[in-house]
Amino acid sequence: MKEHVRKEESFYGAMPRKYIDYVLVWETPSSGSSSLDLNKREDDEQKRRVFERNLIEEGLHLERETLEGSHLNFVKIYSSLSVLRRYTEILRLRMPMTEMDEDADAESGTFDVEKKPRTNPKRRRPSKLRKCINWCENQFSYDKFKFPPLNQRLNAIYSRDKEYLFDVNDRDFFTPSIRSTVVDFIIRRKRYSDNNQEDFAFGIERLISDHVYSAAYPLHDGDLKSPGSQRYLLHTEWASLKNSFKSQPLDHIKEYFGVNIGLYFAWLGFYTRMLIPASILGFLCFIYGIASLPSDEYSKKICVDNSTLVMCPLCSKGCQYWRLGNTCHFAKFTHVFDNYSTIIFAVLMSFWAAIFLEFWKRYSARITHKWDLSSFDITEEQPRLEYLSRLKRVQKLETDVVNTNTEPHVSFWKTKVPLSIFSLSSVLFLVSMACAVIVGVIAYRIFMIRLSSDDDNPLLPRSSSLMLISASAAGINLVVICIFNLFYSAVATYLTEMELHRTQTEFDDSLTLKIFCLQFINYYASIFYIAFFKGRFAKPPNKESNFLNEEKCGSSGCMTELCIQLAIIMVGKQFVGGVLEMTTPLVQKWMKQLKLMITSKRRRTRTPAFHTQWFKDYKLAPWHSRSLFSEYLEMILQYGFVTIFVAAFPLAPLFALVNNILEMRLDATKMLIYNRRPVGQRAKNIGIWYGILDTISRIAVISNALIIAFTSNFIPNIVYHIVRRGDSDDLFENSLVEMKIEHFDIQPIFKNTTEMSEIELEVEKTGSCWYQGYIHNHTAPLQFRYETTKYFWMIIAARLIFIVVFQNFVSMFVQMLKVLIPDVPKKLQKRIRHEHHLTNEIIIKQEMVRARAYSEQKELLKENDIPTTITTDNELSSDKLSSKPPLKNHEPEGVSRVQINSKTPFDSNDDDEPSSSSVVVPI
Numbered sequence: 017m018k019e020h021v022r023k024e025e026s027f028y029g030a031m032p033r034k035y036i037d038y039v040l041v042w043e044t045p046s047s048g049s050s051s052l053d054l055n056k057r058e059d060d061e062q063k064r065r066v067f068e069r070n071l072i073e074e075g076l077h078l079e080r081e082t083l084e085g086s087h088l089n090f091v092k093i094y095s096s097l098s099v100l101r102r103y104t105e106i107l108r109l110r111m112p113m114t115e116m117d118e119d120a121d122a123e124s125g126t127f128d129v130e131k132k133p134r135t136n137p138k139r140r141r142p143s144k145l146r147k148c149i150n151w152c153e154n155q156f157s158y159d160k161f162k163f164p165p166l167n168q169r170l171n172a173i174y175s176r177d178k179e180y181l182f183d184v185n186d187r188d189f190f191t192p193s194i195r196s197t198v199v200d201f202i203i204r205r206k207r208y209s210d211n212n213q214e215d216f217a218f219g220i221e222r223l224i225s226d227h228v229y230s231a232a233y234p235l236h237d238g239d240l241k242s243p244g245s246q247r248y249l250l251h252t253e254w255a256s257l258k259n260s261f262k263s264q265p266l267d268h269i270k271e272y273f274g275v276n277i278g279l280y281f282a283w284l285g286f287y288t289r290m291l292i293p294a295s296i297l298g299f300l301c302f303i304y305g306i307a308s309l310p311s312d313e314y315s316k317k318i319c320v321d322n323s324t325l326v327m328c329p330l331c332s333k334g335c336q337y338w339r340l341g342n343t344c345h346f347a348k349f350t351h352v353f354d355n356y357s358t359i360i361f362a363v364l365m366s367f368w369a370a371i372f373l374e375f376w377k378r379y380s381a382r383i384t385h386k387w388d389l390s391s392f393d394i395t396e397e398q399p400r401l402e403y404l405s406r407l408k409r410v411q412k413l414e415t416d417v418v419n420t421n422t423e424p425h426v427s428f429w430k431t432k433v434p435l436s437i438f439s440l441s442s443v444l445f446l447v448s449m450a451c452a453v454i455v456g457v458i459a460y461r462i463f464m465i466r467l468s469s470d471d472d473n474p475l476l477p478r479s480s481s482l483m484l485i486s487a488s489a490a491g492i493n494l495v496v497i498c499i500f501n502l503f504y505s506a507v508a509t510y511l512t513e514m515e516l517h518r519t520q521t522e523f524d525d526s527l528t529l530k531i532f533c534l535q536f537i538n539y540y541a542s543i544f545y546i547a548f549f550k551g552r553f554a555k556p557p558n559k560e561s562n563f564l565n566e567e568k569c570g571s572s573g574c575m576t577e578l579c580i581q582l583a584i585i586m587v588g589k590q591f592v593g594g595v596l597e598m599t600t601p602l603v604q605k606w607m608k609q610l611k612l613m614i615t616s617k618r619r620r621t622r623t624p625a626f627h628t629q630w631f632k633d634y635k636l637a638p639w640h641s642r643s644l645f646s647e648y649l650e651m652i653l654q655y656g657f658v659t660i661f662v663a664a665f666p667l668a669p670l671f672a673l674v675n676n677i678l679e680m681r682l683d684a685t686k687m688l689i690y691n692r693r694p695v696g697q698r699a700k701n702i703g704i705w706y707g708i709l710d711t712i713s714r715i716a717v718i719s720n721a722l723i724i725a726f727t728s729n730f731i732p733n734i735v736y737h738i739v740r741r742g743d744s745d746d747l748f749e750n751s752l753v754e755m756k757i758e759h760f761d762i763q764p765i766f767k768n769t770t771e772m773s774e775i776e777l778e779v780e781k782t783g784s785c786w787y788q789g790y791i792h793n794h795t796a797p798l799q800f801r802y803e804t805t806k807y808f809w810m811i812i813a814a815r816l817i818f819i820v821v822f823q824n825f826v827s828m829f830v831q832m833l834k835v836l837i838p839d840v841p842k843k844l845q846k847r848i849r850h851e852h853h854l855t856n857e858i859i860i861k862q863e864m865v866r867a868r869a870y871s872e873q874k875e876l877l878k879e880n881d882i883p884t885t886i887t888t889d890n891e892l893s894s895d896k897l898s899s900k901p902p903l904k905n906h907e908p909e910g911v912s913r914v915q916i917n918s919k920t921p922f923d924s925n926d927d928d929e930p931s932s933s934s935v936v937v938p939i
Contacts, residue, residue, distance in 0.1 A: 035192060038199040039630045040091040040220070041231040044082075060228045067208035067223065074202055075099040083631060090630055095199055100190045103198040104174045109698075110388050112169035113858055114183045156262055162253055163265035170855050171388040180862055193274050193696040196234035200695045203232065231638065233692040235629050237272065240689065246272055247688060255684035260677050270387055273687065274696020280644055281680065282383050283376070283702050284651060288676040290372045294365060294658070294669035301361045301666040305352035312351045314729070319344035326775055328755055328785040330568055337775045337785060345483060346576045353666060354575040354728045362663035362720040363822070369659045369713040370830040373706075374837045380701055381840040385848060389700050399518050407516070426516055439511040443530060446507065450537045453496050454545050461489045486577045490584035493542050497585070498592060504534045524645075525704040531649065532708055539585060539653055543661060546578045547719075547727050556755070556787055556802055574727055575664055582665040586657040590675045593650055598682060601637030601690035608635045639687070639694045647683060648705055651676075655709060659716035663723040721822040725815035735814045739807070753787050755802065756794045 042064065045057050068078055068091065077094040104111065172181060183189055190198075208228070209217035220232045238245025250272060254265060264285050270278030309315070323341030384390045407426065426432060464485045508530040517523040551569040569577070654675070658668045687694070725731055732751075757779065779785060784794070790808035792800045840848075 035094065035195055036092045036235055036630065037095045037192075037195040038093040038203065038232065038234055039633070040093065040203075040229050041630075041634055042089050042091075042229045044087045044089060060226075063208040063223065063226075063228050066210055067206060067228075070206040070208075071203065074206065075102075076199065076202065083626070086626075088631070088634065090634075092630065093199055093203075095195055097184070097190075099202075100195065100198055101174075101176055101179070101184065103201060104190070104194070105176050107198070107201060108173050109194065109197075110171040111174040111182050111189065113172055113181050113855070114862075115169075158259070158262050158265050159253060162249060163268050166267045166271070168386055168388075170851060170858065172855060180866060181859065191271065192234070192237070193271065196693075197274075197696050200234075231634055231692075233633060233638070234695060236633055236688075236693045239629070239632070250684070251688045255681055255688055257678075257681050260681050264680070266383070267386075273694055275387060275389060276644060276697040276699045277687070277694060278387070279383070279699055279702055280647060281684075282379075283705075284676065284680055284683075286376055286379055287372070287651065287655070288673065288680065290368075290375070291658070291669050291673040291676065294368050295673045297361055297364060298662070298666035298669045301355075301357045302352065304357040305355050308355060309348060309351055312348075312355075315344070315347040315351050318347040322752070325752070325786045326778055326782075328787045337779060339775070340786070349483075349579070350575045353579050353664060354730075356730075358663060358666060358728070359724055359730055361666050362724055363826075365659060365662045365669075366717050366720060366822075366826045367829055369716055370826070370833055373710060373713060374833050374839075376706075377839045378837065378841055382844060384701060385844060389698075390848075400520055400523060403516060403518055432516065435514050435516065439515055439530075442507070442511055443533060446504065446534055447537045450500065450534075450541050453493070453500075454542050457489050457493050457496075457542060458545075460492065461485055464488070483576070483580070486580045487584060490542075490581045491588070493581075494585050494588045494592075497538050497589070500538050501535070504538070505531060508534065521703070524642075527642075528645065528648075528704050528708075531645075532652065535649060535653060536656070539589070540656065540660070543578065543581055543585070546574055546581055547661070547664065547723055550574050550577070556789060556791060578661070578664040578723075578727065582657065582661050582668065586654070586665075586668060587671055590650075590654070590671070594675075594679070594682065598686060598690075601686060604637040605635055605690055633692050636692045637690055639691045641695075641697070643691075643694070648702070651679075652705060652708055652712070656712050656716075659712060660719045661723070662716075663720045664727065717823055717826045718819075721819045724822070725818045731815050731818060732811050735807075735811050739810065751788055751790060753789060753791050753793045753802075754784050755787050756784050758783065 042060075045053065071093070072078060075096055075098060077096065079092040079094070081090045081092065082088075083090065172178075174182060203220040205218060207218045208223060211217065220229065223229045224232060237247045240248055240251055242248060246268070250265075250268065253259060254269070264281055266278055266282050266285075269281055318340055323339065323344065325340040327338050327340055329336055329338075381390075508527055512523060512527040512530060515526060517526055551574060654672050657665075658672050662668055790805050790811065791802050792805055794801060796802075
């Protein structure tokens with residue numbers, strides 16, 4: 017039993033001056049188990065013994081500790097300097113170079129991105145406008161005293177052959193994020209079985225899934241209640257809701273969580289800031305719609321002038337006559353979101369999407385340069401262990417042209433093509449299931465419309481019941497969407513595993529594309545149906561109708577139903593997602609605390625070890641490698657609502673802005689309080705998500721053009737105004753057609769109520785009803801009676817022309833933006849070239865120092881009459897090179913290194929382990 021450490025040593029552990037890079041946890045089974053459980057216990061112990069032995073052989077230090085008063089056993093992992101150096105080279109990580117002693121900027125190893133160029137000291141003082149802008153920026157900026165700017169060091173890909181370029185002996189050279197990344201890379205690849213026939217007996221993930229270990233995680237930096245740690249500072253100054261309107265300390269976020277999470281918060285913050293002007297425009301559009309409602313002639317004609325008109329049944333059998341005034345609420349609601357300002361707003365939002373993507377590329381270029389991500393290449397990634405394991409028995413091998421490693425050969429036609437076809441067919445099947453849900457919602461809506469056809473209900477008039485039916489149908493659709501989401505991820509992950517992707521980036525991109533396609537259909541299919549298909553298949557009463565006739569839009573169009581569907585699905589999705597996002601890790605934490613509390617009470621002991629950092633972090637919810645995927649997906653789907661259907665719901669950017677302001681801080685709180693510390697993962701940018709954003713923006717241009725052309729009344733108003741050469745106030749009367757009942761067979765259902773009796777008497781008296789559509793009335797010649805008019809085809813032609821003009825106009829604007837706005841700012845391009853020059857200068861100077869030291873050593877040997885022998889660079893002592901780190905053997909360019917498992921002088925101060933430069937770690 018290990019002695020418990022003091023509280024102030026809880027993060028570093030009992031071993032002085034060493035980080036606890038990783039912690040493994042396993043639980044002691046309860047006594048009195050059956051023989052089957054005993055066999056499982058012995059098998060688990062054997063797996064742990066083999067796994068930990070392999071970790072020790074790899075050079076890691078393990079310290080085991082049993083927590084008294086509980087059933088928990090901790091294995092603390094420490095990485096030695098030699099292991100860090102070896103795997104940093106294997107992973108091809110970029111590390112900061114040694115600073116030069118010269119005082120000149122051109123020869124310095126540091127380069128401050130934010131450093132202002134030297135200017136004339138007699139320059140003009142800042143103007144009042146600039147002072148005002150600086151003051152506003154300071155009000156919304158984080159506290160730079162608590163988060164001081166981090167200098168950008170010149171970095172290079174780490175190599176033990178050129179270790180003289182790096183200050184390896186610096187305590188902060190290997191940051192906690194890099195240390196945990198190295199250990200995570202090792203424990204994911206080590207075997208836990210001596211039987212080589214078991215191809216998949218490797219990795220900590222399988223051990224956790226088999227309950228051999230219960231958890232594996234790096235430690236958070238300190239406690240939330242103890243000032244002085246980076247975790248406490250981020251929690252109080254960044255994750256707090258009181259700082260929701262302040263900018264984010266992205267450099268410090270990246271240092272704590274890693275590059276991939278830093279990029280996520282950088283993108284989310286930029287997207288949220290770009291939503292501010294869009295939200296203001298959308299809110300002004302909404303205010304204009306409310307203010308102009310009293311003067312809207314279209315809704316007046318429905319609610320006042322023609323409210324008593326008896327409309328023809330929507331179908332030939334089973335439907336009823338109804339009055340035009342029943343759609344009064346729909347008409348007023350439609351005008352709020354369908355007016356001339358909405359058209360302008362849709363055009364501006366198409367421009368906004370293009371501007372957002374172009375400016376994000378510029379902002380991303382600055383971020384990737386500042387964090388030195390621009391040189392990261394997918395070809396430098398190691399193959400996935402699952403990929404190598406599945407191909408372990410493949411006899412045919414091939415050499416990678418990039419890194420000259422030998423890997424199994426995967427046949428394109430015999431392996432990849434069949435698997436891709438199976439994966440594609442499975443995705444199409446899931447898409448068909450989502451489409452089947454739409455049919456079910458349509459059936460529900462038709463059934464409820466028939467049930468609510470009674471106009472005598474004083475508590476719920478027909479106009480209100482129609483709106484309630486649309487809202488309830490959208491709610492049902494939202495519930496089905498949430499249910500489908502539960503198994504979409506599991507199915508997509510299984511299909512992606514079958515496709516044999518070589519690297520983790522390829523795997524993540526394929527998985528992302530699959531889940532996004534499924535979620536896209538799942539969330540947007542019903543909205544696309546209402547916007548572009550509902551009511552298009554309805555036929556006049558004189559023709560044989562189908563069940564879709566009852567899905568005809570109201571007299572004011574489908575904009576109201578589209579807006580209701582959008583609002584419920586978008587807002588409901590964000591609300592449900594936010595609640596689940598925060599409550600799931602909280603419930604997991606409570607369940608673990610309850611389990612541990614019961615155990616400690618049963619054993620009636622609670623030692624000081626319960627206050628250690630590794631125990632506190634064990635109670636938190638695990639952070640998985642794809643946990644960030646759901647965060648991105650949520651925001652990308654929201655971006656689709658904001659851009660694709662913004663013409664129908666101008667308040668979408670405002671709801672998105674409010675959600676994102678809270679989302680940033682809640683995500684930060686979740687990662688700092690309720691989740692274990694993530695392992696930093698490398699990334700060059702947001703990856704395939706940018707391509708998805710670009711695709712959504714292109715779809716949004718076409719979608720908004722179609723909504724304006726076919727769903728709104730904008731085009732009919734314009735065409736009528738041009739054709740009639742006058743006021744378009746009588747457009748509504750022009751779309752109403754009187755139809756004689758004797759010309760077609762209608763069998764409506766009349767109820768024994770007063771209202772229906774009045775409608776029946778009126779229909780019997782007039783012998784006609786009214787239908788809304790661009791068709792000839794009953795007075796036209798027989799061959800043209802109830803057929804489409806010339807005006808109908810003029811509107812169709814105008815709609816198609818508008819779509820072409822709108823799409824080309826926006827496309828020209830986007831192309832102009834791409835030409836005028838470079839992806840990388842010119843100042844940044846110059847800075848990058850300057851840094852390349854500085855890097856070369858450092859390498860040249862270091863080579864000169866090494867050459868001078870080598871020459872001095874030879875001269876010293878000659879002066880002392882010592883027989884001269886050829887001395888390699890490895891044999892140069894560190895005291896001959898000033899205070900620089902010991903040297904590695906340095907071969908000239910073009911010479912291959914043949915030392916594969918030889919021990920170098922750098923390993924003399926560390927553990928006795930072989931040094932390997934191989935980039936493929938054996939399983």
